[in-house]
Amino acid sequence: MSPVAVLIGPPGAGKSTVGELLAERLGVPFTDSDSIIEADQGRAISDIFLSDGEAAFRVMEREAVARALAEHDGVLALGGGAPMTEGVRADLEGHPVVFLAVGLAAGVRRVGLSTARPLLAGVNPRATFSALLQERLPVYRAAARHEIATDHLEPAAVVDAVLAALSPEADRAGR
Numbered sequence: 001m002s003p004v005a006v007l008i009g010p011p012g013a014g015k016s017t018v019g020e021l022l023a024e025r026l027g028v029p030f031t032d033s034d035s036i037i038e039a040d041q042g043r044a045i046s047d048i049f050l051s052d053g054e055a056a057f058r059v060m061e062r063e064a065v066a067r068a069l070a071e072h073d074g075v076l077a078l079g080g081g082a083p084m085t086e087g088v089r090a091d092l093e094g095h096p097v098v099f100l101a102v103g104l105a106a107g108v109r110r111v112g113l114s115t116a117r118p119l120l121a122g123v124n125p126r127a128t129f130s131a132l133l134q135e136r137l138p139v140y141r142a143a144a145r146h147e148i149a150t151d152h153l154e155p156a157a158v159v160d161a162v163l164a165a166l167s168p169e170a171d172r173a174g175r
């Protein structure tokens with residue numbers, strides 16, 4: 001048992017939105033590492049950041065991702081920062097990882113000023129988002145088999161692009 005697709009990318013890339021649509025199209029379940037952690041902990045990610053700190057969250061995240069990679073048979077979306085943990089990157093090897101990319105303008109527009117994203121809740125979310133993209137871009141690229149630029153695509157079109165990217169692999173795997 002392992003996911004048919006693993007979506008990674010920065011906040012606002014559309015991992016949750018596209019992931020749900022993709023799972024619907026494929027007729028498989030969808031799950032999100034953030035939701036797994038929230039269900040395990042019985043509290044919101046923003047509360048975990050506030051009470052326990054980011055480092056503790058990253059430990060929970062690595063454990064949740066490892067479990068989902070081993071047990072989840074559908075589409076799996078990872079938290080935006082998950083691939084920044086070395087252990088997560090090691091666990092991702094061999095999985096059909098797709099990087100949903102988004103540029104600064106579209107990313108900031110999509111994320112808005114939501115306080116649900118603790119890392120972007122500071123005084124200058126645009127600058128924070130820009131720094132985050134710069135730091136993470138090479139890491140996302142190295143961890144993924146495919147990259148899809150989502151800035152000018154509606155979610156349904158991103159799903160089409162993910163399916164097109166993954167279909168040769170699915171053919172080889174006899175799916």
Ligand SMILES: Nc1ncnc2c1ncn2[C@@H]1O[C@H](COP(=O)(O)OP(=O)(O)OP(=O)(O)O)[C@@H](O)[C@H]1O
Nearest residue numbers: 010011012013014015016017080110150153154155
């Ligand atoms: N391709 C797209 N075009 C336009 N809007 C989009 C697209 N993908 C997602 N959105 C919108 O952007 C917002 C963020 O999307 P979503 O929550 O799916 O991102 P995410 O990658 O899961 O972010 P996070 O890492 O914070 O969980 C939502 O309001 C969603 O409707």
Ligand SMILES: O=C(O)C1=C[C@@H](O)[C@@H](O)[C@H](O)C1
Nearest residue numbers: 011034079080081117118119
């Ligand atoms: O980009 C990040 O580091 C994060 C993204 C969200 O999905 C959550 O996992 C959390 O808010 C951290």
Ligand SMILES: [Mg+2]
Nearest residue numbers: 015016017032
């Ligand atoms: Mg999400």
